[in-house]
Amino acid sequence: MNLIELQxxxxxxxxxxxxxxxxxxxxxxxxVSTVERLLTAxxxxxxxxxxTGSDCRNYGGLDGINEMKRLLGEMLGVGxxxxxxxxxxxxxxxxxxxxxxxxxxVEDGCKPWSKYEKISFLCPVPGYDRHFAICEFFGINMINIxxxxxxxxxxxxxxxxxxxETIKGIWCVPKYANPLGCTYxxxxxxxxxxxxxxxxxxxxxxxxxxxxxDLTDTPDELVEIFSEAGKYGNEDLFFEFASTSKITYPGxxxxxxxxxxxxxxxILNALKVQTIGHDKLNQLRHSRIFKCYDxxxxxxxxxxxxxxxxxxxIYETFEKEFEGxxxxxxxxxxxxxxxxxxxxxxxxxRTVELCKEAGLIITPAGAMFPYGIDPEDSxxxxxxxxxxxxELATASELLACCAKLAIAEKNSK
Amino acid sequence: MNLIELQxxxxxxxxxxxxxxxxxxxxxxxxVSTVERLLTAxxxxxxxxxxTGSDCRNYGGLDGINEMKRLLGEMLGVGxxxxxxxxxxxxxxxxxxxxxxxxxxVEDGCKPWSKYEKISFLCPVPGYDRHFAICEFFGINMINIxxxxxxxxxxxxxxxxxxxETIKGIWCVPKYANPLGCTYxxxxxxxxxxxxxxxxxxxxxxxxxxxxxDLTDTPDELVEIFSEAGKYGNEDLFFEFASTSKITYPGxxxxxxxxxxxxxxxILNALKVQTIGHDKLNQLRHSRIFKCYDxxxxxxxxxxxxxxxxxxxIYETFEKEFEGxxxxxxxxxxxxxxxxxxxxxxxxxRTVELCKEAGLIITPAGAMFPYGIDPEDSxxxxxxxxxxxxELATASELLACCAKLAIAEKNSK
Numbered sequence: 149m150n151l152i153e154l155q156x157x158x159x160x161x162x163x164x165x166x167x168x169x170x171x172x173x174x175x176x177x178x179x180v181s182t183v184e185r186l187l188t189a190x191x192x193x194x195x196x197x198x199x200t201g202s203d204c205r206n207y208g209g210l211d212g213i214n215e216m217k218r219l220l221g222e223m224l225g226v227g228x229x230x231x232x233x234x235x236x237x238x239x240x241x242x243x244x245x246x247x248x249x250x251x252x253x254v255e256d257g258c259k260p261w262s263k264y265e266k267i268s269f270l271c272p273v274p275g276y277d278r279h280f281a282i283c284e285f286f287g288i289n290m291i292n293i294x295x296x297x298x299x300x301x302x303x304x305x306x307x308x309x310x311x312x313e314t315i316k317g318i319w320c321v322p323k324y325a326n327p328l329g330c331t332y333x334x335x336x337x338x339x340x341x342x343x344x345x346x347x348x349x350x351x352x353x354x355x356x357x358x359x360x361x362d363l364t365d366t367p368d369e370l371v372e373i374f375s376e377a378g379k380y381g382n383e384d385l386f387f388e389f390a391s392t393s394k395i396t397y398p399g400x401x402x403x404x405x406x407x408x409x410x411x412x413x414x415i416l417n418a419l420k421v422q423t424i425g426h427d428k429l430n431q432l433r434h435s436r437i438f439k440c441y442d443x444x445x446x447x448x449x450x451x452x453x454x455x456x457x458x459x460x461x462i463y464e465t466f467e468k469e470f471e472g473x474x475x476x477x478x479x480x481x482x483x484x485x486x487x488x489x490x491x492x493x494x495x496x497x498r499t500v501e502l503c504k505e506a507g508l509i510i511t512p513a514g515a516m517f518p519y520g521i522d523p524e525d526s527x528x529x530x531x532x533x534x535x536x537x538x539e540l541a542t543a544s545e546l547l548a549c550c551a552k553l554a555i556a557e558k559n560s561k
Numbered sequence: 562m563n564l565i566e567l568q569x570x571x572x573x574x575x576x577x578x579x580x581x582x583x584x585x586x587x588x589x590x591x592x593v594s595t596v597e598r599l600l601t602a603x604x605x606x607x608x609x610x611x612x613t614g615s616d617c618r619n620y621g622g623l624d625g626i627n628e629m630k631r632l633l634g635e636m637l638g639v640g641x642x643x644x645x646x647x648x649x650x651x652x653x654x655x656x657x658x659x660x661x662x663x664x665x666x667v668e669d670g671c672k673p674w675s676k677y678e679k680i681s682f683l684c685p686v687p688g689y690d691r692h693f694a695i696c697e698f699f700g701i702n703m704i705n706i707x708x709x710x711x712x713x714x715x716x717x718x719x720x721x722x723x724x725x726e727t728i729k730g731i732w733c734v735p736k737y738a739n740p741l742g743c744t745y746x747x748x749x750x751x752x753x754x755x756x757x758x759x760x761x762x763x764x765x766x767x768x769x770x771x772x773x774x775d776l777t778d779t780p781d782e783l784v785e786i787f788s789e790a791g792k793y794g795n796e797d798l799f800f801e802f803a804s805t806s807k808i809t810y811p812g813x814x815x816x817x818x819x820x821x822x823x824x825x826x827x828i829l830n831a832l833k834v835q836t837i838g839h840d841k842l843n844q845l846r847h848s849r850i851f852k853c854y855d856x857x858x859x860x861x862x863x864x865x866x867x868x869x870x871x872x873x874x875i876y877e878t879f880e881k882e883f884e885g886x887x888x889x890x891x892x893x894x895x896x897x898x899x900x901x902x903x904x905x906x907x908x909x910x911r912t913v914e915l916c917k918e919a920g921l922i923i924t925p926a927g928a929m930f931p932y933g934i935d936p937e938d939s940x941x942x943x944x945x946x947x948x949x950x951x952e953l954a955t956a957s958e959l960l961a962c963c964a965k966l967a968i969a970e971k972n973s974k
Contacts, residue, residue: 187606399619423652
């Protein structure tokens with residue numbers, strides 16, 4: 149179609165007065181309705197005790213109840229001694245971990261991060277906007293690292309952390325990375341495990357948000373980081389984060405931080421000042437409906453069956469609509485909540501703008517990059533989970549129309 | 562009794578091999594069993610929506626659901642526009658507020674607190690050990706302020722905050738103050754409302770932990786701080802904290818911060834980086850069992866009837882055991898979770914030690930003072946809520962015996 153035809157098609161979409169939102173990785177109402185049993189997992193006083201007999205209604209239990217630590221440990225492939233159970237938000241645990249590091253030394257003999265004149269985090273891009281927001285909030289400089297199909301550019305990472313003491317951290321989503329959907333290869337994980345940072349207080353923020361969130365029957369495999377790092381005496385380098393937000397309830401799940409026993413001890417020393425303990429009743433509810441790891445895996449299959457068709461609808465639309473259009477590609481991940489649409493340089497922002505004018509909200513172009521700047525203005529994050537299949541069919545057609553119109557506009561200049 | 566007789570009595574206690582704990586203000590199993598209905602307040606998918614229709618299972622709602630904001634506002638006597646609902650811990654909100662102030666300016670045109678060479682908090686004493694622990698954790702200098710029956714020494718506070726720009730905060734428990742049990746008088750609140758701090762980024766941490774926690778039919782009245790401060794344009798000076806920890810479940814209640822709409826906006830700007838939102842399902846459960854303020858008041862009567870006899874048992878024992886013993890007094894508050902036993906100078910620590918050796922754990926002497934130092938070594942915090950009445954009868958007799966022995970030991974030197 150030429151510019152005129154595309155404009156005509158776009159105006160037809162506009163006339164529909166649509167109101168669609170494909171902006172966030174939010175589970176759908178159908179998904180959150182699949183764990184109704186969580187609401188009635190603990191219903192009477194006699195039921196409120198953990199396996200060690202602790203009263204989950206009362207104060208105490210800073211690191212969480214045993215059965216929840218065990219379950220989260222199994223999900224991440226680590227022992228309970230590596231786990232502190234948090235509240236309902238792993239984002240909050242990441243924020244807290246950075247905040248704590250700003251004011252208290254991450255490692256013996258180091259200063260708190262806020263006492264350095266300048267510190268930096270490495271940010272594989274495209275990445276997760278809320279990671280970058282934490283850095284921006286605390287005034288931490290961000291350095292872009294290209295993210296490929298097998299993980300971030302390890303040559304660049306190794307060389308930067310080995311030479312630059314101001315680099316204190318890196319944000320990683322090692323499995324089904326938001327928004328590409330790729331998983332770090334065994335080789336990438338091995339190279340992370342062997343990192344030799346110049347800064348003694350450098351840490352890897354390993355956000356394993358999609359650890360069990362497969363979308364196909366050929367899921368990716370991620371090598372467990374602590375056993376790998378242990379081989380090189382490097383366990384202390386990693387803070388891992390996860391939650392049941394996209395397993396049970398996004399708003400009322402259970403989060404955790406995983407770390408070496410040495411780091412766990414350091415964190416608990418600070419945590420005991422911060423709180424008397426997180427919500428143990430909700431931990432108990434979770435461990436009652438998930439008696440073992442396999443129960444969680446079964447629940448994830450339920451989610452997969454709801455989400456997979458949604459990705460498919462968009463893939464099919466894109467295949468049809470972008471046929472013959474140059475420089476348009478998209479990732480097809482085996483799991484997670486997102487995939488990435490790559491457009492010709494300089495057309496992503498305009499596409500988002502056109503979508504918005506026609507009633508479709510998608511993640512702002514640039515949001516997956518530090519400071520909101522996609523240097524090539526070419527990447528769009530596609531989040532299929534929340535809308536219904538019918539809405540997605542319309543939304544993806546509209547999105548394709550907007551992208552093609554943006555491309556045509558650019559080419560006509 | 563003389564020293565020999567007291568030693569004999571003490572050894573008899575010791576021979577009993579007791580194991581009693583009266584160290585923390587923890588609600589008893591009987592108390593937490595009074596809100597069983599909270600467990601089944603939300604039991605099916607259709608039930609999971611707030612009054613505005615928001616799905617409490619899913620992401621969103623940074624400041625909490627309407628009905629919970631309204632309820633907490635009514636409890637504190639402020640409008641919903643003054644409330645942000647938190648997670649299960651008001652301590653965590655206080656910690657977060659201090660942590661945030663360390664790294665981000667509390668007020669326009671000011672530096673973050675951590676950028677000053679030295680900052681101080683005023684600490685009415687005796688006070689709450691966890692407040693002091695937060696200051697110690699962040700390296701904030703603490704200055705003792707005497708606490709009287711009608712509140713802290715306001716002359717001292719007014720003069721210090723007006724003249725010393727390094728003073729950035731004060732910890733207040735304005736009602737049934739932990740551990741004296743006193744309530745700030747209307748005059749004290751009025752003077753707080755009119756404070757003219759030299760530091761623009763000075764804030765009052767108004768920990769209203771016991772706002773509805775009466776123990777008698779003649780409860781204390783606390784003047785509401787925001788309406789009072791509003792008269793003098795001083796609303797921004799106050800951060801108020803409260804929770805349902807001692808109304809429903811200590812481990813799984815709902816907390817809140819109350820502040821001026823201007824401060825609420827500042828806090829939300831930071832909070833949106835920290836989390837996607839707190840647990841709304843638990844907020845919904847709470848607002849389902851407490852449809853209005855009166856429902857909360859009714860629940861507090863239930864608690865009162867359980868706790869009051871426990872205080873009574875100890876008072877009666879003390880009256881009998883300390884009869885004729887010089888310089889021993891105790892407070893008899895109208896509410897809260899504690900009262901304070903005052904012993905002759907230099908005997909509190911020794912009393913705690915003797916208790917411990919005989920199997921009774923009480924709050925360490927000094928814990929109610931910054932840096933753990935009671936300059937007179939005379940104050941003990943009594944926490945009657947958790948043990949059973951039978952245990953309290955024994956514990957209070959043992960405690961009296963230990964105190965008298967410590968006094969006799971001192972006098973014999």
